Amino acid sequence: MRLDNMLLAEGVSGPEKGGGSAAAAAAAAASGGVGADNSAEHSDYRAKLSQIRQIYHTELEKYEQACNEFTTHVMNLLREQSRTRPISPKEIERMVGIIHRKFSSIQMQLKQSTCEAVMILRSRFLDARRKRRNFNKQATEILNEYFYSHLSNPYPSEEAKEELAKKCSITVSQVSNWFGNKRIRYKKNIGKFQEEANMYAARTAVNAASVSAHGSQANSPSTPNSAGGYPSPCYQPDRRIQ
DNA sequence: TAATATGATTGAAT
DNA sequence: ATTCAATCATATTA
Numbered sequence: 001m002r003l004d005n006m007l008l009a010e011g012v013s014g015p016e017k018g019g020g021s022a023a024a025a026a027a028a029a030a031s032g033g034v035g036a037d038n039s040a041e042h043s044d045y046r047a048k049l050s051q052i053r054q055i056y057h058t059e060l061e062k063y064e065q066a067c068n069e070f071t072t073h074v075m076n077l078l079r080e081q082s083r084t085r086p087i088s089p090k091e092i093e094r095m096v097g098i099i100h101r102k103f104s105s106i107q108m109q110l111k112q113s114t115c116e117a118v119m120i121l122r123s124r125f126l127d128a129r130r131k132r133r134n135f136n137k138q139a140t141e142i143l144n145e146y147f148y149s150h151l152s153n154p155y156p157s158e159e160a161k162e163e164l165a166k167k168c169s170i171t172v173s174q175v176s177n178w179f180g181n182k183r184i185r186y187k188k189n190i191g192k193f194q195e196e197a198n199m200y201a202a203r204t205a206v207n208a209a210s211v212s213a214h215g216s217q218a219n220s221p222s223t224p225n226s227a228g229g230y231p232s233p234c235y236q237p238d239r240r241i242q
Numbered sequence: 243t244a245a246t247a248t249g250a251t252t253g254a255a256t
Numbered sequence: 257a258t259t260c261a262a263t264c265a266t267a268t269t270a
Contacts, residue, residue, distance in 0.1 A: 132267070179259095183259085188261095247267075249266085250264080
């Protein structure tokens with residue numbers, strides 16, 4: 001029953017040609033991706049989907065036909081036998097029921113394998129990994145700035161993530177992905193990121209300096225820790241990710 | 243074109 | 257639910 005719903009949703013078992021566009025729209029919505037989309041890839045996807053759909057329909061029809069043929073055959077057989085021995089209509093009904101059950105279980109298998117094919121197609125074409133684009137320069141700047149100024153605890157809260165997402169014009173989950181990747185890759189070898197770390201630390205230090213110079217009193221509101229002296233070191237032998 | 247960088251997904255652990 | 261670690265699929269660089 002689930003399978004039926006799914007096939008219907010994918011437009012496989014729906015109406016002939018109209019279903020395709022509906023499924024396509026659903027797929028596009030599910031991919032959630034950017035506005036400037038496909039055309040080439042998407043039509044490919046649709047072509048494959050309709051191929052699946054065609055196979056499904058022909059198979060289904062074949063099964064139905066076979067089922068009908070078989071039942072009539074059995075009925076004829078029973079009728080034949082009814083001349084030599086009495087056969088109750090109940091018995092006939094029972095036989096027909098058995099046949100139908102058998103064939104519907106076969107149909108189930110067909111539906112299942114069709115579902116599988118659709119799922120594979122989906123993961124093949126709609127996987128966001130295939131359409132990966134790098135974030136623009138300033139977005140990564142913003143993210144890196146946050147990361148290196150919170151190096152001792154680079155876990156932005158939900159609100160912070162939302163803010164970053166807005167600033168970078170990406171989604172919150174993209175922010176989460178970015179921080180996940182950054183944390184693990186930074187930890188994996190700190191040496192490779194040393195330059196970057198120093199650079200951002202220096203930048204925030206300069207920022208703080210200019211702010212304090214412009215203002216009246218020395219203060220560092222947005223840099224709870226790290227960020228040592230202005231000039232150079234900023235080595236952080238400190239422990240990082242817990 | 244090989245090597246590396248990077249965003250996304252998956253599965254396990256918590 | 258969130259994070260980590262590994263991995264995938266693509267992008268970028270050397």
